[in-house]
Amino acid sequence: MTLAEMRDGTVHAAADDEVEGRLVAAFVQHADALVADLGRDRAGFWGNRLEVADRLLADASNEVLHRVQVRIAAARADFAEFDEVMLESIRHWAAAQILDRDQAFTECASCDSQGVATRFRDVGAEDFEVGQDGKILRPILSVRFHAESFACSVCGLKLDSPAEIEVAGMELTWDEGPEEVDVYSPPHDEDADYEHWREERPG
Secondary structure, three states, X not given: OHHXXXXXXXXXXXXXXXXXXXXXXXXXXXXXXXXXXXXXXXXXHHHHHHHHHHHHHHHHHHHHHHHHHHHHHHHHHHHOOOOHHHHXXXXXXXXXXXXXXXXXXXXXXXXXXXXXXXXXXXXXXEEEEEOOOOOEEEEEEEEEEEEEEEEOOOOOOEEOOHHHHHHXXXXXXXXXXXXXXXXXXXXXXXXXXXXXXXXXXXX
16 A cells, blocks of 8 residues: 555656656656565556656656766766876876775776775675585575765766666676675574574474
């Protein structure tokens, strides 16, 4: 019922010229994510409002694309003013930054320098170890970084959302390997292990 009220409110808000289009599109995106998490059919959920939802998302996507294209063009114009000596110096400084736990280096879409993405890391199974009988023995864990914003200190490009990062042609999520799996794994819950053992033991 909450989702249905959100759906109906979104459609009514879309017809109001005083409502910011990006906010309405954000509601559609959020509703779509919840519908997917619930395993519901998107077309069935939106019903005869589906065309409105799709139009809102398309308009928002076009706005994001235009905004990012302007930012990249402006950043490239600023970048073009550097001479080689200054450019190498700035790039060296940028690549030597000490990052916080929620940051990672990634290549800038504007100047190909090392910029900084911000958000979070988690641990997931990127592959599986398989026995000779073809059965999966164990998952091979790896750290993954998920980007939600980006800033380049070389050319000045800033991207403020996953949507902007995506339309700039940059990765939103990437694999960082298994070296720091222990660092980013959630704390081990011994109580949960004990309860699982009690439930699974015979008798």
